Each structure stands twice: as C-alpha cells, then as structure tokens.
Amino acid sequence: MSTQRNWAGNIRYSARAYHRPSSVDELRALVAGSDRIRAVGSGHSFNRLGDTTGDLVTLAGLPATAHLDEQRRTVDVPAATRYGDLAAWLHERGYALANLASLPHISVAGAVATGTHGSGVTVGNLATAVAGLELVTGTGDLRTVDRSSPDFPGLVVSLGALGIVTRLTLDVLPTFDIRQYVRLDLPRAALDEALGSAYSVSVFTDWRSTRGTQVWRKQLADQPPPPADWLGTTAADRPWHPVPGMPTANCTEQLGVAGPWHERLPHFRLGFTPSSGDELQSEYHLPRAVAADALAALDEVAHLIAPVSQTSELRTIAADQLWLSPQYDRDTLAVHFTWIADPDRVLPVVAEVERALAPFAPRPHWGKVFTLAPDRIAATYPRWTDFAALLHHHDPTGKFHTNDLTNLFPR
Structure with missing residues (x-):
C-alpha cells in the first residue's frame, strides 16, 4: 500500500496530509490538534469507510514491541502489527492464535475493527480474541479498556470510529x-x-x-x-x-x-x-x-x-x-x-x-x-442504536467520522 491508494488500487485517499508518528505522545498531539483524522492499516479495505478529507495517519512508525503474558495467556501487540509477523513470533514461543484470515498480510487493528475472520464452525472472527484495547480519544487522551468495561463489546469492532487504537491484547493458546x-x-x-x-x-x-x-x-x-x-x-x-x-x-x-x-x-x-x-x-x-x-x-x-x-x-x-x-x-x-x-x-x-x-x-x-x-444494514444489527449512542459519546465532534460513516450513523 502507498500513502495515496489502498492495496487494491481502487481507492485514492482524499486526505489533506499523511502522518507517520514515531511515538504515542506524538500521535496524541496529532489527534488533539486535528479536526478530522483517521488511521490506516495495511490498506486491505476496498471501500471508503475509512477515507477522510482530514489527516490520515499510519501507526507503522510506533514502537513494535510485543509482550507475551504466559500466566494470563495473552499477548499485547502494537496496532500496526501484521498477523503473519505476530503468528511467527508467537509460534517461536510455543503459542498460537485461535484462527487467522486467508491473508496474513493484514494489520491486527484493521482486521479487528472491521470484523475480519477466518473459518471454522466453532471459531469466532479475529476480533473475538481481543481481551483489551488501548486507544487515543478525540481529545488526545489515552484510554485502556478490557472485557470488564460495559461498553467493551461496542469498542472492539468499531470501524475506527471511536478513536485510534494503538495496542491490542489478544488471547493465545498453545501452538498446534x-x-x-x-x-x-x-x-x-x-x-x-x-x-x-x-x-x-x-x-x-x-x-x-x-x-x-x-x-x-x-x-x-x-x-x-x-x-x-x-x-x-x-x-x-x-x-x-x-x-x-x-x-x-x-x-x-x-x-x-x-x-x-x-x-x-x-x-x-x-x-x-x-x-x-x-x-x-x-x-x-x-x-x-x-x-x-x-x-x-x-x-x-x-x-x-x-x-x-x-x-x-x-x-x-x-x-x-x-x-x-x-x-x-x-x-x-x-x-x-x-x-x-x-x-x-x-x-x-x-x-x-x-x-x-x-x-x-x-x-x-x-x-x-x-x-x-x-437502514437495511442497521435492521440486521440488534445493538445498532447502542453503538450509535456510544459513537456520539466517544466522538461528539465527529473527529473520526468520514462521509461513509456519517451515512451509516447520521450526526
């Protein structure tokens, strides 16, 4: 992916500026000072849901260190980590994720935010492995949430609309x-x-x-x-x-x-x-x-x-x-x-x-x-209005909104 187009080349991004912060503090300042901003992952989206006329930011420049907690059987990873890289790192240490998508090239945060999945009648999509999130809110504050938070089920598959996720904690299991x-x-x-x-x-x-x-x-x-x-x-x-x-x-x-x-x-x-x-x-x-x-x-x-x-x-x-x-x-x-x-x-x-x-x-x-x-999409989601309320609470000024998001969730 280039900074101008998505992976498939069918979307030319509309952003006025492209950013690659090298620290979370730099990202927080960037978010706080922008009126419109979105994060881009590996660019494997085929639509404009994540496109913005404001600032587009990649997290690939943030520190890339992962942390394995063997006692809790979780791994804490940077948002821009590719699944293929994480999987090899975990396997070397005797651990695995429950499933992977057909492409190991995709970023963890992007796949989670869009509900991307693998296959298996007993296995959930990739987002179901998420045990915790760290994200930058519209004010530039850093928030950490986990499964104990009542709004956690709305924060995981969020379409990038609630803030910029910087790290994720994922469940792991023994390698196989x-x-x-x-x-x-x-x-x-x-x-x-x-x-x-x-x-x-x-x-x-x-x-x-x-x-x-x-x-x-x-x-x-x-x-x-x-x-x-x-x-x-x-x-x-x-x-x-x-x-x-x-x-x-x-x-x-x-x-x-x-x-x-x-x-x-x-x-x-x-x-x-x-x-x-x-x-x-x-x-x-x-x-x-x-x-x-x-x-x-x-x-x-x-x-x-x-x-x-x-x-x-x-x-x-x-x-x-x-x-x-x-x-x-x-x-x-x-x-x-x-x-x-x-x-x-x-x-x-x-x-x-x-x-x-x-x-x-x-x-x-x-x-x-x-x-x-x-309206046809909304009718299939029982918690649609709950997410809309969560969206308004987390992003009252529409900082993370895009035109396509606004069509789905009018302000």
Whole structure:
C-alpha cells in the first residue's frame, strides 16, 4: 500500500496530509490538534469507510514491541502489527492464535475493527480474541479498556470510529499443527457437512455449476485424513490456488503435509501476493441456518456473477456478542466474491447479489464493496442504536467520522 491508494488500487485517499508518528505522545498531539483524522492499516479495505478529507495517519512508525503474558495467556501487540509477523513470533514461543484470515498480510487493528475472520464452525472472527484495547480519544487522551468495561463489546469492532487504537491484547493458546487437504468437485448437498468437517474449511465455487470447485480442509494434524471417497469428492494430487491461473507457490502448503498453524490456516504465504492482486471484493454474512435457501437464491443470478467473478468462497464463523460484528448473535455463513477489477461491470452485479440475498438479512463485510442502504444494514444489527449512542459519546465532534460513516450513523 502507498500513502495515496489502498492495496487494491481502487481507492485514492482524499486526505489533506499523511502522518507517520514515531511515538504515542506524538500521535496524541496529532489527534488533539486535528479536526478530522483517521488511521490506516495495511490498506486491505476496498471501500471508503475509512477515507477522510482530514489527516490520515499510519501507526507503522510506533514502537513494535510485543509482550507475551504466559500466566494470563495473552499477548499485547502494537496496532500496526501484521498477523503473519505476530503468528511467527508467537509460534517461536510455543503459542498460537485461535484462527487467522486467508491473508496474513493484514494489520491486527484493521482486521479487528472491521470484523475480519477466518473459518471454522466453532471459531469466532479475529476480533473475538481481543481481551483489551488501548486507544487515543478525540481529545488526545489515552484510554485502556478490557472485557470488564460495559461498553467493551461496542469498542472492539468499531470501524475506527471511536478513536485510534494503538495496542491490542489478544488471547493465545498453545501452538498446534495443521494438515491441509484440497478436495475437488463437492456436491452442493454435502456443503454443510463439509464446512463442519475440520478445524477450518473453505469451499470455493465459480458459479458455473452448483458444485464446489475446491474444498480447502484444514484439520488438526493428529486427525485422520479424509477417506478417498470423502463426500463424493476427489483428492487433489497437486497444489491448487483459489483463483484459476494464479501461481500455486503463493499458497500455503497442501497435500496433507503437517505444519505450524500459521503456515496452514491462511490461504496465502506472507512473502507472496495474496489472492490475484488485481481485484475487487465483496462479502455477505448470513445466518448459517438459511444457507441452503440463500445459495439457491444466488443460483438465480449466477449467470450474472460468473462473468465478473474470479472465484467465490464459502466459510463459516461462530456467533459472538460484539455489537457491530457481522457474526453478532448468529452462527454465520460468509459468501465471499473476488471480482475482476472493473467497478463499472462489478457494481451492478453486486446490487443484484444484494437483491437476491435481501430475504436473508445479509450483513456486508465492513471492509469490502457493498451498496446496501444504511437502514437495511442497521435492521440486521440488534445493538445498532447502542453503538450509535456510544459513537456520539466517544466522538461528539465527529473527529473520526468520514462521509461513509456519517451515512451509516447520521450526526
């Protein structure tokens, strides 16, 4: 990411100035003296929710020291830390995070603020590991909160709207090994069983048929491999990439070779280009209970999706109690779209996807492309008005607001 554009290159930032403070005190002074300010992480957002016409600040220049508390089984990390770097550091010390997203390149604070996730029917999104936060408020004060704070569930997935998070405390567990198997040609009828069959499972489809083109099955290393006839699929005999035609060297190791959790749970290797690198993305979070009906509705517009889709991924995430989490109070099926990098062709299809999913209360991923009206999004979140009140309390002058945030939460 440059200071001018996001990672995908589809957003040119509107900021009047870019800042890289080297200390928290410098950041506090910057925040206190600005009328509009936002933090930017690794730039893996595909929309303008974090764009500002004021000051844009990266936290990559702050001290990068992490602190492991083995007694409490937590790690305290700087906000700009990339998950891939943190994961390797933890593994060296015998610890792990419960899950990782498909890209290890993303920053911890940015992923948490947008409810970014991995996959697994028993595992929550990345924000559910947060045990505490340190943030700079609009007055430049430094505030620390943890799970004992009554407003903590509203502060974690916050869209960057409540202050600039400087450090996060995350739960850790003992390190573990994973084996990754790719299976091909999954029948739709077996989808739910497949998604619940291992620690983390992703099903890819091209929308040209109702079958899953690839199943990425990430299982604990001490579990037996899937049988040869598993759910009517065939075993891959070579490495695969989720996007057809992309180099498989970019992907984490497959074919059942055991390895550390952080080298298998992501789809992509830290030192390589993730996904296709030239794309737009959308994702919608639906109650897992309506998965079959929702996918049937998408089948009706599959002829529109397929020509502008590079791949599509289906994943599950466990329910949580974080107010703006897309998994709030419901076990979730996430339907992800990796589009071609052509907004003029993609956006009309995004609108058709949203129309098809409307009966199923879709919640869009906060960091991806969507066109849903604010009132339709708000209707799917039971704690929406509570977050709006928290937002007004923490940022009465709108210092951390952006145009898109104001559309969601009018001042």
